[in-house]
Amino acid sequence: MGYSALSLMGHAFRGNTQWPTLIAAPDMRTIYDIVIIGGGGHGLATAHYLAKIYGLTNIAVCEAGWIGGGNTARNTTIVRSDYLLNGSFALKHFALKLWEDLTQDLDFNIMYEPRGYIDLAHSDGELEQFELRANAMRLRGADAQILDRSALKARIPLLSLDMDKRFPVSGALFQPAGGVVRHDAVAWGFARKASQAGIHIFQNCPVTGFDISDGVLQGVQTAKGHITCKQALISVAGESSAVAGLAGINLPLNSINVQACVTEPVKPALDAVVNYNVGLSYLSQTAKGEFVLGGATDGYASFARRGSFERIEDVLARAVQMFPFLSRLRLMRHWSGTADITADGNAIVGQTPVSGLMINSGWGYAGFKATPAVGHQLAELLATGILPDLIAPFALDRFALGAEQDDAGIGPYPWLH
Amino acid sequence: MLLIPCPYCGLRDESEFVYGGPARALPDMDAQTPEAQHSLYRPINPRGPLRELWYHSGGCECWITLTRNTITHEFEDDLS
Ligand SMILES: Cc1cc2nc3c(=O)[nH]c(=O)nc-3n(C[C@H](O)[C@H](O)[C@H](O)COP(=O)(O)OP(=O)(O)OC[C@H]3O[C@@H](n4cnc5c(N)ncnc54)[C@H](O)[C@@H]3O)c2cc1C
Ligand SMILES: [Zn+2]
Numbered sequence: 001m002g003y004s005a006l007s008l009m010g011h012a013f014r015g016n017t018q019w020p021t022l023i024a025a026p027d028m029r030t031i032y033d034i035v036i037i038g039g040g041g042h043g044l045a046t047a048h049y050l051a052k053i054y055g056l057t058n059i060a061v062c063e064a065g066w067i068g069g070g071n072t073a074r075n076t077t078i079v080r081s082d083y084l085l086n087g088s089f090a091l092k093h094f095a096l097k098l099w100e101d102l103t104q105d106l107d108f109n110i111m112y113e114p115r116g117y118i119d120l121a122h123s124d125g126e127l128e129q130f131e132l133r134a135n136a137m138r139l140r141g142a143d144a145q146i147l148d149r150s151a152l153k154a155r156i157p158l159l160s161l162d163m164d165k166r167f168p169v170s171g172a173l174f175q176p177a178g179g180v181v182r183h184d185a186v187a188w189g190f191a192r193k194a195s196q197a198g199i200h201i202f203q204n205c206p207v208t209g210f211d212i213s214d215g216v217l218q219g220v221q222t223a224k225g226h227i228t229c230k231q232a233l234i235s236v237a238g239e240s241s242a243v244a245g246l247a248g249i250n251l252p253l254n255s256i257n258v259q260a261c262v263t264e265p266v267k268p269a270l271d272a273v274v275n276y277n278v279g280l281s282y283l284s285q286t287a288k289g290e291f292v293l294g295g296a297t298d299g300y301a302s303f304a305r306r307g308s309f310e311r312i313e314d315v316l317a318r319a320v321q322m323f324p325f326l327s328r329l330r331l332m333r334h335w336s337g338t339a340d341i342t343a344d345g346n347a348i349v350g351q352t353p354v355s356g357l358m359i360n361s362g363w364g365y366a367g368f369k370a371t372p373a374v375g376h377q378l379a380e381l382l383a384t385g386i387l388p389d390l391i392a393p394f395a396l397d398r399f400a401l402g403a404e405q406d407d408a409g410i411g412p413y414p415w416l417h
Numbered sequence: 418m419l420l421i422p423c424p425y426c427g428l429r430d431e432s433e434f435v436y437g438g439p440a441r442a443l444p445d446m447d448a449q450t451p452e453a454q455h456s457l458y459r460p461i462n463p464r465g466p467l468r469e470l471w472y473h474s475g476g477c478e479c480w481i482t483l484t485r486n487t488i489t490h491e492f493e494d495d496l497s
Contacts, residue, residue: 241460250460251462301439301487303487304488304490
């Protein structure tokens with residue numbers, strides 16, 4: 001079942017016509033120990049670590065659409081851990097450590113490329129704030145550097161450093177371990193490994209209701225039948241309000257459209273991820289040569305999952321400020337995903353008021369980077385019943401307790417995060 | 418791209434507006450903590466019609482309340 005140079009060659013000789021499907025198609029049982037709702041990266045990573053670390057395999061993953069059809073394969077593939085708050089940093093930094101070995105762990109090439117993440121500052125004041133963040137990262141054991149304009153010129157020769165711009169670049173925060181990971185491979189790799197371990201994955205199988213009695217979970221309703229289970233995890237990104245609502249849980253979040261786009265492919269020109277901070281626009285170049293661009297959310301509530309020119313124009317105008325040559329490239333495709341954005345801009349992970357029902361939501365436009373760490377920690381919670389330290393700061397009850405995790409200090413306005 | 422029906426200025430481009438989020442009832446100034454929390458964090462996230470606030474910063478500078486469908490992006494208010 002494993003991949004090797006020999007198996008690659010063998011399949012090449014047979015014209016690549018006999019590759020086995022990545023995941024099995026089992027019949028659904030009526031009882032499972034755990035049901036994972038949502039077959040995105042987070043749900044599938046949780047399944048994988050439940051099998052790998054705790055040997056638990058009587059588990060069903062129910063996915064409404066297809067594996068990797070959600071935000072996992074719609075994102076711009078950036079991973080980094082340059083966060084100020086301890087809680088935000090620690091979880092994403094643990095994820096960076098896991099990304100390093102994940103290709104070997106899954107026997108599936110997820111193409112983690114630590115090309116470096118470069119966050120541009122546009123004033124001396126902003127650069128000072130970046131130094132604060134860099135120092136906080138160093139204190140917690142991460143490598144972070146401040147690049148001045150000449151260091152930036154040496155690292156990213158094509159970046160425009162002209163001073164006659166409205167928002168000239170004054171320097172940058174550089175995290176060498178930041179970079180990109182091939183997002184579909186993450187969904188497929190986790191799914192394949194979980195399936196090989198004996199976990200059942202069902203596609204086209206939305207969860208439509210919960211059985212709860214006296215505040216204790218008894219089972220879930222799915223399109224393929226009823227499942228009796230003691231524990232379930234909701235991990236459905238943009239649909240979090242709707243699915244948690246089926247269990248009577250109100251999550252403090254709004255669903256907002258986030259867009260991304262790619263240019264036509266060209267020769268290698270950029271070997272880092274670069275982020276422009278006035279209004280947000282970021283880009284990286286794929287292995288195929290396309291530039292992938294993303295930016296801020298559309299800013300208003302939406303489940304439409306379709307792009308709008310307003311934001312694309314915005315993102316491209318800023319990208320051209322960084323790299324003027326981009327103006328001569330054609331845009332090939334653009335798409336969007338529904339991001340679940342909470343009242344403090346940070347995730348909601350852990351227990352819910354319903355005993356046995358766990359939640360993982362609120363990752364918005366920034367949760368891909370955390371995928372393996374979230375799965376690892378949720379597996380611990382589901383297997384042992386003990387809330388792991390790394391996810392404790394993201395409990396749902398933090399809003400009632402006034403313990404918000406607001407990295408940007410924006411306040412309880414999801415559409416502004 | 419949204420064309421937003423401002424009751425004062427007519428159909429105007431989305432870029433002229435600042436979004437103010439779902440329209441919600443504000444708590445009394447001396448409300449008890451649970452009520453104050455509830456009004457801050459009460460989730461309003463429907464798939465479908467949503468009453469929401471927009472600030473027409475690039476036009477009449479009024480805060481307006483409109484109903485928009487979050488799946489189709491169509492406004493339900495008409496200007497006639
Ligand atoms: C355009 C864009 C760019 C982004 N860029 C980045 C980035 O560069 N870096 C980063 O870290 N993050 C980024 N993100 C965020 C990141 O993609 C998400 O936070 C992350 O992928 C969420 O993973 P998930 O597994 O929770 O969600 P998903 O992959 O969306 O999985 C949730 C799944 O639940 C399923 N589902 C829904 N309802 C039901 C139901 N009733 N029953 C069963 N299943 C259901 C859905 O079909 C879906 O497959 C971006 C997001 C977008 C939209
Ligand atoms: Zn107006």
